[in-house]
Amino acid sequence: MSDRLLIQNLTSLVALRNTQLEKLQAAQAEKVATAERYKKNLERLHSLATNSGASGSLPLALAANCGNYKQAVLAMADSHRLDLTMHEADMAVSQRALNQAYVKCEVLGQVLEKNEKALASKGAVQERKVHDDLATQVWLRSQK
Template identity: 35%
Template sequence: MSTAEHVNRLGLMLRLRQQEVDRLQTELAAKERLKARYRNTLTRMDALRDAVGASGAQAHPALALNVAGYKDHLQVLRASQAQDLALAEAEARQGAEALRAASLRQEALAQVRAQSADLLATHLKRQEQKRTDEMATQAWLRGGA
């Protein structure tokens, strides 16, 4: 495989790595939005619980039982949401780590491609200089003969 083909293939691989990085960035952004939704839900549930007040402060015993049941139900839902938030945070950490790793791989490949492109450019310059020197030598020999 020639150096030019090598540089072209590295360029293709670099574009594929960039697509992977872009995909992982999109996934991480979605996970961050999901975490924000869970946090907002937890905040709203806390506000609902606080808005009801103490169950013992109710004038009627049935109403006090109703408020207590409502608060218990809210607490169960809140615990479920908190667990979902913890899972979403763990997934977001994994996604961030995958993004970091993909970015490092992409950057390393970009450096390899840049080095290969520099080598190719140096090689092409040498070939051009060699052709120029050969033509100058031929012209000098024709002029001197």
């Protein structure tokens, strides 16, 4: 495989890895936003449970209704906490995948850079050789 073809293939691969990395970053950002929504909802549910008032000073029917309401809100908050915990675990897995994709992208970028430098160096050597050959020809012609 020629050096230029190798560099072209590596450039394409780096571009694909960058695209994959951007998709993973966007997905992680969405997950962070979802986690923030969970947290805000938990705050609201806690606020609803605490601001519903004391049920002990109400008539029996209203006290039972208020107690059932608080119990339902607290149960919903528990369910939301569980969902948030599971979502945060999923976020951790996604973050690891994002970190791995970033490392792969960086490694490929370094390989591409190394090959580009090697090709440039090789080209410079060939160019110097051509200049030396021309200088030698000019010198030989001036000796005649």
